[in-house]
Amino acid sequence: MNILLVDDEQLELDQLEYMLQQSFHLQTFFKAQDVSEALTYAKANTVHLALIDIHLPGQSGFELVKWLKNTQSHVHIVMVTAYQSFDYAQKALRLKVDNFITKPVVESELITAIKPFTVNKNHSEIIQQVLDYIHNHFDARLTLGDIAEDIHVNHAYLSRKFNEELEVSFPHYLNQYRIEAAKRLMNEKPFLSIAEVSEQCGFNSQHYFSQLFKKELGVNPSAFRKRI
Incomplete structure (x- = not known):
């Protein structure tokens, strides 16, 4: 799921992303500070x-809304503003x-505002077991073979089932989850x-962690931390 965050204040963007990541893991976020960038x-x-x-700056957020509604009819839009104006509403x-929310944004209100529009895919019982296992043990050495053995399921079957339901491989999902955990931990x-x-998020090598982090986010962990 691609989530677009648009605000002219970098701190506001980072705060929105952080709050959303707590409840909606593995979403793709893009942050823009004006309409042109968005x-x-x-x-x-x-x-x-x-x-x-x-x-x-430049064009207002309403201009971006018009463009999105004309070109991507499926998109869900929540307006965020510091001004409680009836005209704006x-x-x-x-x-x-x-939906329409006002600043300062409260995390509980934000989650309530967007929850109806987030994908909530129902996984089979066996894949939900795997996801729960990952979320509880991502900081340890972890392979799908280990999980298959622990929950008494054939490894090849579990791998195929995971790919079918998540539409990504087990290593990709695990690395993405660990990267999101690292971002939260640094914050x-x-x-x-x-x-x-790196170690607390389950990576055996700091070098590999930094390489993967930069590949996913475009900046290394040290540069990311400076932006928080």
Whole structure:
């Protein structure tokens, strides 16, 4: 699921992303500080959910809403603003915006506002067991073979079933989950070294962790930490 976050304040963008990641793991986030930057992403990707500030430099958030509604009719849009204006609310309704929240954004209100629009795929019991196992043991050495043995399922069958339901391989899902965990850990415990973050998130090699982190996010862990 691709989630577009648009706000002219970098701190607001980072805060929105952090709050959403707590409840919605493995979503793809793109952050933009103006309409032009947001359009660059939206023209090249499908946007499933967009959280858009009204007041942006240059064009307003409403202009972006119009473009998204005209080109990606399936998109769900939540407007975010510091101004509690009846006129803004009316305009948002006319544009068929799905929801409207005010700043400062409260995490519980944010989750409530977007939860109806997030994908909630029902997994089979066996795959849910695997996901629960990953989420509880991602910080340890972990292979699908280990899990298959632990839950008494054929390894080849489990691998095929995992790929079918998640549409990604087990190693890819595990690495993505570990990267998201590392991002949260760096935010919550800034005193930890990159080596400690790597180890606590289940990576055997700090070098591999840094390579994978940069491949996924475009910056290395140290640069990411400076932006938090």
